[in-house]
Every structure is written in structure tokens, then in C-alpha cells.
Amino acid sequence: MNPIRRTLLAGVAGAACWAGPLRAQATPEPIRLGLIEGLSGPFGNAGEAVFRNILWAVERVNRRGGVRVAGVLRPLVLARHDSKGSTEEALSTLRAAIDDGVNVVLQGNSSAVAAALSDAIEKHNERAPKQRVLFLNYSAVDPVLTNERCSFWHFRFDAHADMRLAALVEALQADRAVQRLYLIGQDYSFGQHVLRQARALVTARRPDVQIVGDELHPLGRVKDFVPYATKIKASGAQAVLTPNWGNDLALLVRALREVGSEARLYTFYGNALGTPSAIGDAGVGRVLAVAEWHPNLGGAPSDALVTSFRQRFPAPQDDYLHLRMQLMVEMLAAAIERAGSTEAAAVALALEGLDSSATPFAWHGARMRAADHQLQQPLVVSVMERAGSPGVAHDIEGSGYGFRTLRRFEAASVQQPHTCRMQRPD
DSSP states (O other), X not given: OOTTOEEEOOOOTTOSOEEOSSSEEOOOOOEEEEEEEOOSSTTHHHHHHHHHHHHHHHHHHHHTTOEEETTEEEOEEEEEEEOTTOHHHHHHHHHHHHHTTOSEEEEOSOHHHHHHHHHHHHHHHHHOGGGOOEEEESSOOOGGGGTTTOOTTEEEOSOOHHHHHHHHHHHHHHOTTOOEXXXXXXXXXXHHHXXXXXXXXXXXXXXXXXXXXXXEEOTTTOSOOHHHHHHHHHTTOSXXXXXXXXXXXXXXXXXXXXXXXXXXXXXXXXXXXXXXXXXXXXXXXXXXXXXXXOTTSOSHHHHHHHHHHHHHSOSGGGOOOOHHHHHHHHHHHHHHHHHTSOOHHHHHHHHTTOBGGGSTTGGGOOEEETTTTEEEOOEEEEEEEETTSTTOOOOSTTSSEEEEEEEEEOHHHHOOOOOOOOOOOO
């Protein structure tokens, strides 16, 4: 096996054979999950952070004995496949994963990669109906994936870009101090879409706001964002809206701090992967993020989730927890049990319409919309504050900074119409 790809058995308790008085009991066939993600390269830290989340979710299911299929408890097994952030590598590792017997493909960091995988899986499942696989997406948020390029085999567990953007712009509407706004994003399908939609939404909802910059930069290739930050500061922007993620976001934020920009940051991902520590005190009250959940949402189930994750991964640099990735694995397990099978079409049909009440995360209030396979869930806009201040019981990555809820939107208020015309299997 390629040394870059290695299989991790995630807490497969009780899966070993045992000898009975007359014959040995067969080991239950595992349910194989294949994570195809950039685990090295410029966004390797983001890939590893995702892996920890999914590993932990798999471990929890296996501690319960696994997934019950036709009366037999079967463990989940998680295999890592490093795409290096490349679409070509992702497609190559997809073929290897299917050859290894993977039942479910997991991916999310890059909408361009997700679109290529979705197309490839659609074609594979048509060619090989006895070896079909599902594609579960936890972070690729380009709306086309559940609109014009939707697939029966693809399910998205993150809120797509237009859902996140709608919540952010709602928060921007209330910020009357902002009169000059700068838009900046990564130059690929996701970043291009968000900047285009942001301009349209802001123009419609805050016509008094002047957009003083609208800029795309290469994905994962910029080492020094100071020239971009200098332009932002010179523009007089009072706020920056960015869908950047991973190191591109952390480096942008650090550069804005270096040049002394005081612009408020409206981000998709400003609450993780080094961003709070990169900006420090300069971000207090100024960095906003939107997500389905955050560690200071409050309530006993949410607080217990944070405590348990940090017991499993105590190192501050590993402190990256997202509810959607936990929910994705739990909803998959519930759908397999409902279908009584691991066959991809049966599991897909069981996922349609499934809600979080079938999982340990009933309190989240999420439901998988059958028409486009887009999870409908609440969203939260939060703002960075010092840990220990009101509403900030937990910091992030040991930085001394956390996020406080500004607004929480119920699923119904952020859902978007779709244009999906799904081709279902015969």
C-alpha cells in the first residue's frame, strides 16, 4: 500500500474473533469510511484537524459497539487518503479507496475537489452498481453542489455559502458604523461565488455601504499578505468580508494586524485554525465568524461536547471541534441502521429527511432536505472576545480568546431555495 495512505482502526472494540466451544465466531465485516483530504501541503493543518474530528466521531460509535446492520453490530473503520489538496490526487485516491472496499467517501476542504469527486462517483456508481459508494461532504460549501450540480450520491452537512453569507450580512445590517467594506477571497469557485453574492446582497440590504475593494488572490500560494493588507488599510475600509479558510485566513489576519488596520472582519472561518491567536487583542470585538455551532453556544449538551473533545485531544493546537462533522457520522450510522444495509442507494434513501433527533445531537435541530441533500440547520454569528468575559467560558486553541454569540438563526430562517434536478437511480 502507498505509505501516504494508511488505514486507522478507530476504537473497534469487541471486533476480534473469539473461539466458541464448537467453532470460532466470524469477525463482523467493518463499514469502511474513506477520508480523501489534503493532509499535507499548504492546507495540511486543516486536513489533519478534520481527521481528528471524524476519528473521534468514529471512536464514539464504536464504543457503543458499532452500527447495527441486520442484527449484527459492525464497526466503523476510517482510512486516510492524502489528496495533497490536488484535484488530480483526489481522483486518484478515490479509485484506490474504492478498490480498498470503501463504502462511504468523506471530503470537504475545497469545493473544486468536491465537484470533481461528485462527478467521478456519479459515473462510477452508474458503471458499477454493485460497488456503489456514498459521498458525504462536511465543508465544501459552493452552492452548485446542491443546486445545478447536485447528485443523488452526495450529501452536504455544512451550510452552503449563501446560507452562511445571509447570516453574516444580517449581522452587517445591524452594524451601522460600517460605511466602507472590502471584499477579499481565494480565487477558485467558492471564493468567486461568495464575493459575487456578497456584493449583490450588501448592495440590496445596505445600499449606503460603499464597497471599496473586491479582490481575489491565488489559493494557498500567497506567503505574504502584507501587500493585500496595505491596500485594505489604504482603502479606508471599516470592515472586511472574507470567505478565506486555513492558512490563507490566518496569514491575512496577521498581515492586517501588522499594518495596523482597524477594520472589522466578517469571516466564514475566523474562529479556528490559528486565526484568534494570529490577531490577538486586536480582534476583540472585531472578528466575527459564522458557523452551525461554537464552543460557547451554551447549554449542558454543548458544554459536555467541548469537555469530552478536549479530554480526547488535550493539546491546544488540536483544538478544532465542529458539530457538523460529529453529526455527519452519527446521521450516517442512523441511516445505515434504518436501511438495514450498507448498500449506497438504500443508505441514501434513509438519509433523506433524517433529522438530528435520530442521533445524540437531537438538540441541534437539523434535518437533511431530501430534494437537494442539503442539511438544514441553525447558524450562529459570534464575535471574538477575551476568555472569561461574559458568554465566553471556553477559549480556542489555548489562545486566551473565544467567541460570544451575537445572533442565532433557526434553520428555517437561513434555508435557501434550490435548483436541484436530481437524477435518481433506477
